[in-house]
Amino acid sequence: MPHVVVKLYPGTSEEQKEKIAQEITQVIMKGADKPESAVSIAISEVAEDLWMQEVYDKEIKPNMEKLYKKPGY
Template identity: 35%
Template sequence: MPHIQVKLWKGKTQLQKKKLAGALVKAAISIIGYGEASFSVTIEDIEPSLWKEKVYLPDILAKSDILYKEPGYKMD
């Protein structure tokens, strides 16, 4: 059962998050299959000042072996 996790800067509306979740599920269905009921999606708001600590270091740099799209930015 696929689970999609999204972490983004705090400030997006609930409607934007619902639309994003729906679009991600729709895209995933078209690529990997499964029915819509198989998917779950979480969207976590992250304070911009905590991005490096909570996302960049543990989820991007530390998991480079499973990172399928690198960001276009670097953090010191």
Template identity: 40%
Template sequence: MPHIQIKLFKGKTEEEKQQLATELMKAAQKVLGLEDKSYSVAIEDFLPEEWKGEVYEKEIMAREDLLYKKPGYKM
């Protein structure tokens, strides 16, 4: 069961987040071929000042071996 987890800066509307979740699921379905009910999508908002410690260091750099697309920025 694929679970897609997105972390982004606060400020996106609920409609934008719902559209993102829908489009990500469609892309995953195209590749993996599973039904809608197989997917879950979570979106977590962060303030810009939280990003370095909570996301970049803990989720990106500390788990770099899991990345299929690395960020093009450094902090």
């Protein structure tokens, strides 16, 4: 605990994904006062043409009240 899932469009390199995971890990460690061993990060690619259907409609829109950072679209 905690586990973070990042969803983004395809095209991000493995190197960029590693950097994203490392930076999120550092933020979680500092903000939640958790050790590195407690943090897990998953990165999932979702095609742009499926984003609204697969991510926005299923995960974002129904949970808007739970989001600490809401999208601007």
